[in-house]
Amino acid sequence: MTDLPADVRERYCDLARQRKWPPEMESAFLRTVTRLRAIDQGPAPRRYYERTDDEGLAEQGTRWLWETITVDGAVTAGEAN
Numbered sequence: 917m918t919d920l921p922a923d924v925r926e927r928y929c930d931l932a933r934q935r936k937w938p939p940e941m942e943s944a945f946l947r948t949v950t951r952l953r954a955i956d957q958g959p960a961p962r963r964y965y966e967r968t969d970d971e972g973l974a975e976q977g978t979r980w981l982w983e984t985i986t987v988d989g990a991v992t993a994g995e996a997n
Contacts, residue, residue, distance in 0.1 A: 920950055955992075960985050 920928075928949060932942040962983045969978040984993045 920946065920953070924949070924953075955985065955987055960987070 925946070928946055929942070931937075932945070937945070962985050964981070964983050967980045982993050984991050986992070
């Protein structure tokens with residue numbers, strides 16, 4: 917069904933059992949995880965951004981880091997590691 921590593925697939929199967937997901941939901945979830953992993957591991961270029969809190973809205977010295985990638989023509993953002 918998916919090309920997820922065995923440990924990852926087992927983790928999501930455990931979640932499905934714990935949360936009593938119907939089979940259709942488990943399948944949809946696994947497809948989504950597979951797609952996101954492929955995007956994450958794919959060759960598409962990334963852009964990285966940083967923002968510091970200059971307005972004092974968060975704790976002193978707070979910084980936000982994120983990356984973007986273009987997927988199917990849309991820019992998608994996520995946390996940078």
